[in-house]
Amino acid sequence: MIEAHDLTKRYGSAVALDGLSFDVRPGTVTGFLGPNGSGKSTTMRLILGLDRPDAGQVRIGGRRYRELCWPLREVGALLEAKVFHPGRSARSHLAALAASNDIPRSRVDEVLGMVGLTDAAGRRAGKFSLGMAQRLGIAAALLGDPGVLLLDEPVNGLDPEGIRWIRDLLKSLAAQGRTVFVSSHLISEMALTAEHLVVIGQGRLLADTSVTELSARSASLEEAFFELTSGAVAYQGIRGGAPDGPAKGRTS
Amino acid sequence: MTVTGARRGRYHFAQVARMEWIKLRSLRSTWWTLVITAAGAIAIAVAVGANTKNASGDLTNNALAGIVPGLLLAGVLGVLVMTSEYTSGMIRATLAAIPHRPLVLAAKAAVFGVVALAVGEATAFISFFAGGAVLRHGIAAPAIGQPGVLRAVALSGAAFCLVGLLGLGLGAIIRHTAAAIAVLVGGVYVLAQFIGAVAHGAGTYMPILIVGNSLAATKPECVRAAGPQCVHFLSPWAGLGMLGLYAAVALGIGGWLLTRRDA
Numbered sequence: 001m002i003e004a005h006d007l008t009k010r011y012g013s014a015v016a017l018d019g020l021s022f023d024v025r026p027g028t029v030t031g032f033l034g035p036n037g038s039g040k041s042t043t044m045r046l047i048l049g050l051d052r053p054d055a056g057q058v059r060i061g062g063r064r065y066r067e068l069c070w071p072l073r074e075v076g077a078l079l080e081a082k083v084f085h086p087g088r089s090a091r092s093h094l095a096a097l098a099a100s101n102d103i104p105r106s107r108v109d110e111v112l113g114m115v116g117l118t119d120a121a122g123r124r125a126g127k128f129s130l131g132m133a134q135r136l137g138i139a140a141a142l143l144g145d146p147g148v149l150l151l152d153e154p155v156n157g158l159d160p161e162g163i164r165w166i167r168d169l170l171k172s173l174a175a176q177g178r179t180v181f182v183s184s185h186l187i188s189e190m191a192l193t194a195e196h197l198v199v200i201g202q203g204r205l206l207a208d209t210s211v212t213e214l215s216a217r218s219a220s221l222e223e224a225f226f227e228l229t230s231g232a233v234a235y236q237g238i239r240g241g242a243p244d245g246p247a248k249g250r251t252s
Numbered sequence: 253m254t255v256t257g258a259r260r261g262r263y264h265f266a267q268v269a270r271m272e273w274i275k276l277r278s279l280r281s282t283w284w285t286l287v288i289t290a291a292g293a294i295a296i297a298v299a300v301g302a303n304t305k306n307a308s309g310d311l312t313n314n315a316l317a318g319i320v321p322g323l324l325l326a327g328v329l330g331v332l333v334m335t336s337e338y339t340s341g342m343i344r345a346t347l348a349a350i351p352h353r354p355l356v357l358a359a360k361a362a363v364f365g366v367v368a369l370a371v372g373e374a375t376a377f378i379s380f381f382a383g384g385a386v387l388r389h390g391i392a393a394p395a396i397g398q399p400g401v402l403r404a405v406a407l408s409g410a411a412f413c414l415v416g417l418l419g420l421g422l423g424a425i426i427r428h429t430a431a432a433i434a435v436l437v438g439g440v441y442v443l444a445q446f447i448g449a450v451a452h453g454a455g456t457y458m459p460i461l462i463v464g465n466s467l468a469a470t471k472p473e474c475v476r477a478a479g480p481q482c483v484h485f486l487s488p489w490a491g492l493g494m495l496g497l498y499a500a501v502a503l504g505i506g507g508w509l510l511t512r513r514d515a
Binding site for chain 1: 262268279
């Protein structure tokens, strides 16, 4: 269970999050949707205590992240694809993280097997393709067998088979009763993976609803998303066929 | 769930230090830098020893002549231990695993400090014996048991650790590799040497002059060209304390900033 309450974050004069509140419940995959620059990654960083909110707070199972006793055993996170040193092997990277939370060494080989990196485990991770880097990130998230999983754009760089693999993985993790929170800007992917959706735009909550309900609002989930976010897009090209017409589209 | 719930308690220094040790030893660049540092310092000791014409100088200090250039690499490695985490993004994985940030920096400092100390002592002792072994012209090599010699060699080795930690602290403050190395080299080598050359009193507090003239000296040295009276460099132990203070201040500020800033 993740409870975000009134999260506000500014970077200089730019407002990244503006009073964002939502809950993520266990047992289902919750998709986190929003246009580029809407504050998804910022929210993920605030949940993990990497950035400090200017106002509001976020709790995981009732506690703040920095209060967790064994963070990796409670929360697994995939942030950007590359949060590892390029000169270190995948196995050493995971071994270091495992040591920090007293996770048995055998678990390192276990997660390497789960993500299909066993054969590449001894290679310098800097040589990995984007898809392999993504798999290493997922291995790190699974390392502590956590009850809460946060994944920022997990399908980035994965091939179709990898995308299907992660979709099935996320669903099975949720079916085991875990809290699974997945950000994406791929609406079609979220339609297949998530049951619940948190949609934000310009740092504000636009919808906190089920996929079924949001899809029913419009011709498709995609259309419903565009209607929802049309007034809250930070970076947008002029779309001739947009429902609101090009006049509202900003090219900045 | 196979793992969760199996453990009680929470992470402590031991776990964080283990993580940092695995991180440090699993990078080939760590070992290359240390080997080059040690080999360079020893090579300088041999070159100086082989070219010593008479026994009038401080032969122990001569044998430790490679320590000061070697410190540069120790400091750079200290910088990299911290800044490479920011360059690669690894810092986010580290801080997500251990949200208690001062503990992360403390563990990094302890692990890197011990490695730098071990390599520094090995380098200093090998330099001393190698530099003595190649002396010619019938000059007797200094013995480790002579007054001040063991101290000079041991403290020179310790300088690796302290300058390395100064680099680590600067890395934590500045976070960008190139900028932190520039500050380390510019501040410690260029600026400090310049101040040492123009203001002799202040010069005794400059890190490199401390290493060369306080730590590596067997007997008190006068600051050259200081006029008729002899202005002494800091005593060896005061010099060590001063160097330790520089490292502690850098690490303290770095730790304070680490907890305050977004990762």
